[in-house]
Amino acid sequence: MILTSLSLYLYRLPLDRFLPVGKQRIDHRTGLVLQAKATADDEVCDTEKFNIEVADSEVTEGEVKESNVEIAPLSGFDIDQQPLSGFSRESLDEVQQALTTLLPKLQGQHIDSLLEQAEASPYPSIAFGLSLLHAKLSGKLNALRPLTTAVPLIYQPIDAPKAELMAKIAKLDSSVHSVKVKVAQTSMEDELSLIYGILSQRPDLRLRLDANRGFSLEQALDFAACLPLDSIEYIEEPCQQPQENQTLYRAIPLPYAFDESLNDPDYQFVRHEGLTALVIKPMLLGSIEKLQRLIDEAHSHGVRCILSSSLESSLGINDLAHLAAILTPDEIPGLDTLAAFSQDLIVPSGKPQCLKPHQLKLVVSTQQD
Known part of the structure; x- marks a missing residue:
């Protein structure tokens, strides 16, 4: 063509x-x-x-x-x-x-x-x-066909009351088995309260926590010690210094995932103790061929790969859903970011x-x- x-x-x-x-x-x-x-x-x-x-x-x-x-x-x-x-x-x-x-x-x-x-x-x-x-x-x-199931994103909006967030959790469909929760954003006390509040309504849920490198090692240890570990699927980038994630894991067996680490232009996959998943944002990483190589390498070491959005519009989210169905068909992608958008773009x-x-x-x- x-x-x-x-x-x-x-x-x-x-x-x-x-x-x-x-x-x-x-x-x-x-x-x-x-x-x-x-x-x-x-x-x-x-x-x-x-x-x-x-x-x-x-x-x-x-x-x-x-x-x-x-x-x-x-x-x-x-x-x-x-x-x-x-x-x-x-x-x-x-x-x-x-x-x-x-x-x-x-x-x-x-x-x-x-x-x-x-x-x-x-x-x-x-x-x-x-x-x-x-x-x-x-x-x-x-x-x-694109993957239409998504992992709901849970975070406390600074421009909405907490009651609205809890109402969203209460309305989660019974088919939802995992949610993503933003942490290391407010106080540790409030975030632990949110985590236990989610599980009090839906004790069957598995939580994917996302810290965005928001904790020092000491804070991560304190936070992890208070978590219901059996309900935590993994935590993304818990420590400000990525090399400290293994130290955290050896102290408290909380599996972790890489996200921001993948954005390093010199990143090469290495299997680390406790590393359970790669959260892949295609818009930040590069060509589909590069994504495929990374996924193949991670899978060969038993590490999961989960496609995630970079806050794209409906056009980008629709394409990521198709791509996830091809590249990571056994994983539910992290694409629950459209609720905040006021308008769609090209794809309704x-x-x-x-x-x-x-x-x-x-x-x-x-x-x-």
């Missing part, structure tokens, strides 16, 4: 309530939508990449396919106008500038050029977006308004003569 046009749009979606980014909070989400049209030629595209099987469908020569992907680094500023730290290394401006330069070069090229540019890009969000666009244009994301999820590309700000567009 040949790329016949590419258009880049900028979006800004206000949030109905603040969303946590580590210990920080945001009140809006900004990002880019890359739209591509491709025309089928008589060549066979590379369908062996990423170990993703293509849906059993034929593409007729001359047929035009159109796909949209979200490219949205988790960067920018919080509600206090402080830079977001610990997530995407690139800024939205850097990504926008790089894509503005790149898109004209992709015009008229075979879609496999998207993979070449994904591997060459120094920006993980671009690498992921381009490889995802290739997968969508190739029909690879049609191979399986039930919001009153769903923005389409023509309603967004056009950044750059190419068109084959």
Whole structure:
């Protein structure tokens, strides 16, 4: 298939309530939508990449396919106008500038050029977006139905009463068996009260705690000593210094997961004592091929891999659900972040308004003569 046009749009979606980014909070989400049209030629595209099987469908020569992907680094500023730290290394401006330069070069090229540019890009969000666009244009994301079950996200909003949070817990469907709880955000006393409050209503639940490197080793030891360990699935990044996670585990057998550690550009998988899972945010890590390599390596050592959102819009969340069904079919992904969004983007999820590309700000567009 040949790329016949590419258009880049900028979006800004206000949030109905603040969303946590580590210990920080945001009140809006900004990002880019890359739209591509491709025309089928008589060549066979590379369908062996990423170990993703293509849906059993034929593409007729001359047929035009159109796909949209979200490219949205988790960067920018919080509600206090402080830079977001610990997530995407690139800024939205850097990504926008790089894509503005790149898109004209992709015009008229075979879609496999998207993979070449994904591997060459120094920006993980671009690498992921381009490889995802290739997968969508190739029909690879049609191979399986998306995973529609999600692990609910539980955190105490600073702009909503605690009673509202407890009501949300009470309304959890009986089919929900795990929830993700943000910790190391407020007082230890309040967070332990929340954990035991959740279990008092639903003692059958397993909790995935997320500390975002919020504890010193001493604080993590104090916190873990008070936890109902039999109900804890794992805790993400408990210690400010990741090398201290093993010390915590040896003292108190609380399994832990890596999240922020994966964002290090030099990260290489090593099996550590107590490490039970990798929480993978594709927008922060890079191409689908890179994700596949990491997942294969972790699985070979018995470590679980769970795809998670970087607070994408409905477009990005829908694609992650499809991707999770292919890359991690035995795990429920962490995609429960859309409730705070005031609007949907391209893919409807039930919001009153769903923005389409023509309603967004056009950044750059190419068109084959």
